[in-house]
Amino acid sequence: MKHMLTINGNHASVSLDGKIYAHDAGIIRDELLAAIEGGVTDISMELSRLEYIDSSGLGVLVTVHKRTLDKNGKLVLKGVQGMAAEILKRTRLDKVLHIE
Template sequence: MKHSLTISGNHVNVSLDGKIYAHDAGIVRDELLEVIDRGATDIRFDLSKLSYIDSSGLGVLVTVHKRTVEKNGKLVLTGVQGMVAEILKRTRLDKVLHIE
């Protein structure tokens, strides 16, 4: 999986590409929690190039969502499609997370 972070003030754009598994999820989680702890409150994930997400990837989304809410911020998912959309629906995370 490839990922990139673009930080502008308290806004962070995260782009994920490929398939996210446990090892990659831990790296992304740690980077984002560090950025949030430095003051970022609004996180936008672009998942348009993500073809698969496992439970550890879902855990990253939930953890980042909880941390941003604690900081009076928000997490937004964009480009959700295919298998990723199906997994979010099956886990009912589409009811919890903001998807555009």
């Protein structure tokens, strides 16, 4: 899995490529939670190149979603497609998370 995090003021952009498993999810979670604690309130995630996300990756999305809401911000998922979109639908997270 490859990822890139860019922070600009209170906004962070993240792009995720490949497959997210438990180890990768922990790294991403730690980076995003540190960004939120540092003042980031709005996060956009580009997922068009994401091939697969496991339950720990889904947990990161839920955690980041809740933390941004706590800061009066939001998490936006962009470009969700393929297996990642199917997993979000099957878990009904597509009803909870903001997907563009």
